[in-house]
Amino acid sequence: MTKDELIQKLSDLEWEDFEVKSAKGEIPKDAWETVSAFSNTSGGWLIFGVKQTGKKFEIQGVNNPEKIEQDFLNSIRGGKFNVFVATRQAKHTIDGNTVLAFYIPVSKNKPVYYNSPANTFIRRGSSDHRATKEEIDSMYRDQTFGTKTSEIATGTSRADISDTSLSRYRDYMSRFNPTVSYNRYGETDFLQKLRIMDGEQCTLGGLLFLGKRDTIERFFPDFRIDLLEIPGTSYTNTKVRYTFRLDEYENLWEYYFECIARLKSKVDVEFKMGNEGFATDVSPGFDALREALVNMLMHSDHFSPACPRIRIFTNHIEFYNPDGMPKPIEELKGKDISLPRNPIVTKLFRVVKLAENAGYGLDNIEFNWKEYNNTQPVFDVDFDSVIIKFELEQKTTVKEKPEVGDSLEIVRSKWEEVRRNFGVIAERTQKSSEKNIADLRGVYGTFTEYMKLNFGETSEKLQENFGVNFGENEEKLRRKSSEKLMLMLLLIAIEKDIKATEASLILGVSTRTIETYISKLKDAQLIERHGSDKVGYWTIKKE
Template structure:
């Protein structure tokens, strides 16, 4: 910071990276709060020798600048006042014969930074220092394992704790969309080890468990796991007639959640018809492709150890992806620089192996194609606790989203499959039924075989969104029509369904 830059800032206002204090005779007591705040957020300048009068600042200088500088730097470096040793670099300025000291305190790699006790943990918000909440302090602690926690083994687990359908559909997806993948032909246990689902000792990694684990093992180690997805018929909760018209039921793992959410997002954007289970093809440049990149990044960058849930909210004018955990790079660089800083590297690899995510660092670029395709912004926000990516709808898409919400508004989604079916049969049935019909064609299949052909691991989704509507509309018949739950139940197309085959 040059002298001219300093003088300009003194004549402006304090903000998140700039704090002025009098310090004419000694260091003020509240300087340590600012040191903690800058260390825990994005760093900033502390300027000593400037006195505040209301909204104006006067340069008063430091009477003994050498002692003040020594006291400040020694306190940071001796490790006695703060819980970690800190660094700073300083500059001395002569302004109208008065000495002003400026110290830059960088963001610390080891957070939270506090003095005395952990209650003295501060963060910077706007022009002030604020005591961190317990949730903010815990988020800083979890960030110390950023990029490594998902790679660690989960003691006492094995490949038997995985959801077998999730694992099989993922493996099939890799074979179909990435046939040259080097481990695709290995036995399943070796495949799991090579891709990082489990360790060489056979224990699941946290990433493998989160992505493909069965409900019991996930809940026993991460009881708060849940990816929440809601469709809200308004621009906010307050102007919505009901809280939501659709809410995703809890799924076993990330892979299950991803497959259901991508199918729901198809309803809110322009996308080419493709009878593919993942909804998009490898060369797809549609709006859905941009949303898919957002969904993959959302799943891979969430802090699953936070008490917050990752949540997707679809309003009539936007889609919000809100994640526990902050962005680990400055937001002002998001459009100009490539960053490869995944919170959960193994999760991003799983998606990339399945050709469902761009190479590291390029996902943001693909997300931003939404702006070119729609003329509407993609906004990014982040604080210590959470981060939010918002896709704004075009005026036409907003109208479509309003129609979707209005068509669904007849009561909140029930926990019971039968109630879900009655509410959802009328919305977007044709496309889902078409995909199912194309998969069955002239053959007869069990429910499990249909899931395998669709490459959709969620039995609930196939039943509620595809099979039941197809049966009710007469496109699909049961082999045992009077016994829907017959253990040998099979499904095939009616004459009406055969005419629908593309």
């Protein structure tokens, strides 16, 4: 019979993973390997009295079911294993043959082994494998699931928290969760109430999130979030290993902004004015990737020698998270179970509204990506890793040698790519002004084409009023004292809803200076205002 036919015969069992053994006259020795593997992975049914040959199953029955049942239960409860293994069992008679079924649940006290630690097994696919030392170490860490990063980072102090990261985090909270009570606390109470610090010392979770890299590496020697952009659909069909690799950054908060800026450029995003007066992105695809990123950062085993990794291929994006999940994925999706591996990190993301208040956000990831391009993310859950794969829509490539008459369309396409790559304005304010200005200078060429073809007279007015000529090269432009007027115009072209406070952080000048720039551009009839001061926006004038 087939697997489905066997399941139909044993219809009262809640089928998950299962393993069959013939066990006609006695308990086979490899049954203990399966008990260990099920206990250490996601649980499953061990069935005696069925022989498997390839994909076919033959019900043979057991000769002495009462004796085999008692021998099995006495062995797993009588000291053969290092911890008590609870089971539930069922007995079936099929065509006159007796079949015994034992359910082995996942244990809270992993690793589970028989006779010695060397006999620790895990389940991969439909077979049992001896666990490696690294996998056993991971199981010992799982015994403290949800508590390890809540411990004190011994020997640390407030000096080990990055002032820049803390300031950016508080600023982000005030923008995107202005009513939360933490905004009103002074620094000491803020750090204590969010458990970034416990007394005079940092918690491990607080250190990971906002600490200085040198200190983080004392406790997490392999600390890194990896992001690679690979010019192919796999490593086998590309000549170079990657075209971009993320640099090292201070902590999880800084890594988040660097990763999200790269991910945002891979999906289509529209912009909309939020209730708080800030421009926000509207894209289910971006929401799915952001949720996946935050999920990865919150639930990674940061003590593992493997680091969280994002690989961006030309046709898909993969999020790799070291270590597995605390429960089967279907249970986590179906019941909104909240079992964070790193509770402090999780809370710090949640109070700035970058994560869901319950569960792992898996349903949201699936729903939003399906809404975006009608494909489902693929979850590959293993004992010691989780991979989420997002298929990307095929994008049409811009022709290197455009035909006559389609140059305007190509320039607009290139400009939209610039807007996507620049990222969310609110997130840009978390970067240094030097980095932002360098990025803006890097798109002078595209902006020049865009302005010439779409705003010819405006280009002339900019030269006439401020000596800024779009025909000049980048080096000449950056030497001009009025360069930041052009950068302000460029920011308006990228995001018409931009606020003076946001522009000031991006360009590294005061809000009063930004208002002066806007006033000069307006007086020269280069830009115009639509709507009120509170919810309106600027546009570049076409005539």
